Amino acid sequence: MTISLDAAAIPEAEWVRVCGTGDVADEAAISVDIDGEPVCVARSGGCFYAVADECTHAEVPLSEGDVENGTVECWMHGSRFDLRTGAPTGLPATEPVQVFPVRVDGDDVYVAVKE
Numbered sequence: 258m259t260i261s262l263d264a265a266a267i268p269e270a271e272w273v274r275v276c277g278t279g280d281v282a283d284e285a286a287i288s289v290d291i292d293g294e295p296v297c298v299a300r301s302g303g304c305f306y307a308v309a310d311e312c313t314h315a316e317v318p319l320s321e322g323d324v325e326n327g328t329v330e331c332w333m334h335g336s337r338f339d340l341r342t343g344a345p346t347g348l349p350a351t352e353p354v355q356v357f358p359v360r361v362d363g364d365d366v367y368v369a370v371k372e
């Protein structure tokens with residue numbers, strides 16, 4: 258079982274299974290819906306990440322962008338977001354995307370969307 262640093266304190270009931278580990282290729286992303294909230298589940302360097310599936314510059318799904326070296330690129334204008342922190346690494350986006358805790362348990366990937 259792999260748990261991100263802040264995940265151990267999250268109640269079990271808040272975790273949602275979003276996909277299997279085999280559903281996301283390395284350096285790729287998929288979009289999942291968690292209670293009506295679109296979430297981009299990405300895999301980079303063998304690690305899983307989850308961020309809000311909408312660029313902070315405009316309404317573009319980040320899950321449709323390229324994933325590389327722990328970042329996801331918005332295909333519209335090219336801003337990249339750090340998958341660990343949500344911070345943009347370049348313009349035109351200036352606001353971070355929301356990052357969600359991820360847990361991998363066996364072949365299952367879980368995301369917690371509540372604070």
Ligand code: FES
Nearest residue numbers: 312314315331334
């Ligand atoms: S819409 Fe994403 S960078 Fe402009």
